Amino acid sequence: MDLYFVKFLWTTFACLDVRNTIALHEKGGAYAESDFRDLVSLERPFVDKTELIKEIMSNDARVTLIVQPHRFGKSLTLSMLQYFLDKRKAPPNTTDLFNGLKISEDRGFCETYKNRFPVIHFSFRDVNATDFKTAESAVYSIIQQQFKEHSYLLTNNSLNFFSSLQVGMIMNGTSSLETVRNGIFSLCDFLGNVKKLIKENIAVILLVDDYDTPLRAAYMNNYLPEMSRLLSNVLSCLTTSPFVKKGIITGLYSISSGDIFPKRSTKIISVFNDQKIPYFGFTAPEVKNLLQGISSNVGMKDLGEWYGLDSPVTKYNPWSVLCCLANKGALAPYWVRSSDSRLVSNLLSLIGVSEAVSLIYLVQGGIIEKSVHRSVRFEALTSEAEYFWTVLVHGGYLSANFVKEDSSRKIYSLVIPNFEIKNEINHWCRTRLSEAVRKTTGKLAEFVKNTMHGEVEKIMDFLLECMQKTGIYYNFENPAHLGRYYTYYTALFTPLRDYYKITESQTEKNVNMRRRRCYSFVLEPKNYSTVGIIMEIEGANISTDMKKTAEMVLKRMKNDELSPHILTVCGKVLAIGMAFYRQNFEFSYDLIGAQVL
Structure with a gap:
């Protein structure tokens, strides 16, 4: 494979996950790039998803919650938003990464939003400890790191003596746990409470990646109530701080544990409404453009059968498509082998024969109707079977189409969307179901x-x-x-x-x-x-x-x-x-x- 092709795939911006834009190792594997600037700076062709910025910033919601399957572009979306919104990323500090992209065509929008805001950006991806104390320490380290990134506050005369003292103590690890727990709220206060910004009606943008990783780990390790309370405190600025303009939060699931987000002012972009918001996953025209000029025997029909996300196919799994093209058109399971499936594995060992039978029927090409929720209640995962299907739909394993509303429950028709996932679920049925269920379904x-x-x-x-x-x-x-x-x-x-x-x-x-x-x-x-x-x-x-x-x-x-x-x-x-x-x-x-x- 020539160097141009490698760089072409490497720089393909697909609004993929932090680990989702790929290049080739010498042995044919794939590795990922996380930074929007790194993707754009090589000036190679890519899939332009920058209009998502306008979609997010123009809605009236205080919080936009992006709930998408893994490797579908959540983390890279936040990186893109930071480069567009953060006043510290304005030229000459950073080259204009958006010149010539779709978002640059709306000059009025760019004048209003581009590089105008103080931005706080962090990820909870690595907060997946087996005990609460370790997880709490990891969260505090993230908060401490955010204060270090904004240490310029100590030198630009924007803080009073006591605020400067608080910033310094959090940075050097000598403040109380309560102070650190409320650190993000305080940091929003310090960044937004500047006379110039107040005069221009400009407030803080908060970007939080993988917000649900700590909650999933807490559920798996039996400390969910403690973690829910901690995150509610850490992210309390989303509901109560006057200095937060907007929060953009990403995760695998919308979780109904705790009061993390304002109920009346949260817009959710999820698998249930992303047909109207085509910014996650590849559309058919985008895949066709990727295929142009690439020497490969694979065609649109093959990619649709293996990696399509709906029927008829209008969207494609971006990670699998890119991996397939990077591996000379080899049709193989890429996305299903790249995820942390511990939650699904845990549920598979607990489900009864009724759900197992439905999975087997799906593998055989059937369509089932199930009640599916817009959010996940971890407390109900082991007692209410419909949350099993909710996890699979949110996780990207099943496609769902609304059928009817029955006794306040929303009923969806569920189907396995492609060969890659069908093979994986078939593997689940053979290996991960409990022994009692396997014997019974036999x-x-x-x-x-x-x-x-x-x-x-x-x-x-x-x-x-x-x-x-x-x-x-x-x-x-x-x-x-x-x-x-x-x-x-x-x-x-x-x-x-x-x-x-x-x-x-x-x-x-x-x-x-x-x-x-x-x-x-x-x-x-x-x-x-x-x-x-x-x-x-x-x-x-x-x-x-x-x-x-x-x-x-x-x-x-x-x-x-x-x-x-x-x-x-x-x-x-x-x-x-x-x-x-x-x-x-x-x-x-x-x-x-x-x-x-």
């Missing part, structure tokens, strides 16, 4: 066969085994939470969708003189020689009531008007009433023939 083919043949006892044995071995993940302790059983079985029936049209329903019925929400499933076979199934579920107050409750449910089903369509098209239909108590159930059933109509 019986799926037998479960499907028994269902099609109407072998009720065998069907129920399988369902009961699933619940007793892996149901603890779903927190079935409260019998009032009947919806959790409904969600569980909706996923567990996923492999049957190749053979049945499955209709799930929630209806209000009179049960024991009271209106109650009832949950049912209708499995209409695509091959009408197969047995059809109508199932309704109910909760029992105590375990000894399960059998009686199941019989009552079946009787109610037979008294109600069963689906006339399925009774017409199927020779035989199983009506099954089920009653649950925690991780157990009883059932009652009857085989109904078409002749009863």
Whole structure:
């Protein structure tokens, strides 16, 4: 590969992660460059994403939270913002890096924002300790380093005696922990409380990278409450400081732990809205431009199948595309092998068979519908299965399209977007699921066969085994939470969708003189020689009531008007009433023939 091609890829600005713009090692590997100036200064072609600056600075939100998968451009975006906004980066201190770029075409915007602000820029990337004390020390070191970077405050006569003393003590490590904890707030005060800046209505820009890394590490190591409180203190300036104009924060997840960001003045750029904000990932025209002049056998179709992020393909995984081109068009897993997947691995070892079945179905090319949240609650990861899917969507492993809103929950259709991720998730299913889940999902083919043949006892044995071995993940302790059983079985029936049209329903019925929400499933076979199934579920107050409750449910089903369509098209239909108590159930059933109509 010639030198020009190496430098071309090295300088490709794709709004990638700090580690995301690559060059080649002598042995064909890739390394990364982090600084926007280094990327632009070689004056090679690159993908111009500078209009993102206007998108961020023109919105009214006090905080812009950029939530994107790893290696999608978050860190390099902050580097770009610093060079554009920081008054210390103005020429002649730094050459004009934006001359000729898209953002320079808007002269009015540049006159208003370019190199006008005091900027604080730091990253929490390395705060991933296994204990709180070590993590706290790492956070304090970051704050101390920020004061050292702005040590010019001690010499430009902008501080009074006591403020100068505070800056000096934080820099040399002699201040109290409380003073350091509030150090970023104080630094914003010192930088923004300057007569000239106040007169010009100019305040501090705060750039914080990888804000959620400390929180993820805290969750994995059981000190999440302490870390949430610490970050809320450290970043309190985002909500209360009059000297902060705007905060731009990046992370892998939007996390709902603590009150770090102002609830009413935070704009989130995430996988849920980035179709309208095409600054993260490569668009199809950008990939075509990269392919021009490059000697490679790989084409747009190949890149779309391996690294596309949606269907039809309009966006591409930037890290994988660049790695592929840098390796002479070799289609291989690049992005999935570059991430810290400890959180996902931890969840895979905890999930139950319902989620495992859905993963297997996705690998087989299926599409599932799940409730997905805009933010992650770490406290609920091990008790509410929908947060498992939330982590996968935010992490970039699944693409999500909004379907409907159901009982205040947003339902999305989920699909594996490309070959690279499909192979990785298939690897998860083979190696990372718990032993109990692997053993249970190994019986799926037998479960499907028994269902099609109407072998009720065998069907129920399988369902009961699933619940007793892996149901603890779903927190079935409260019998009032009947919806959790409904969600569980909706996923567990996923492999049957190749053979049945499955209709799930929630209806209000009179049960024991009271209106109650009832949950049912209708499995209409695509091959009408197969047995059809109508199932309704109910909760029992105590375990000894399960059998009686199941019989009552079946009787109610037979008294109600069963689906006339399925009774017409199927020779035989199983009506099954089920009653649950925690991780157990009883059932009652009857085989109904078409002749009863």
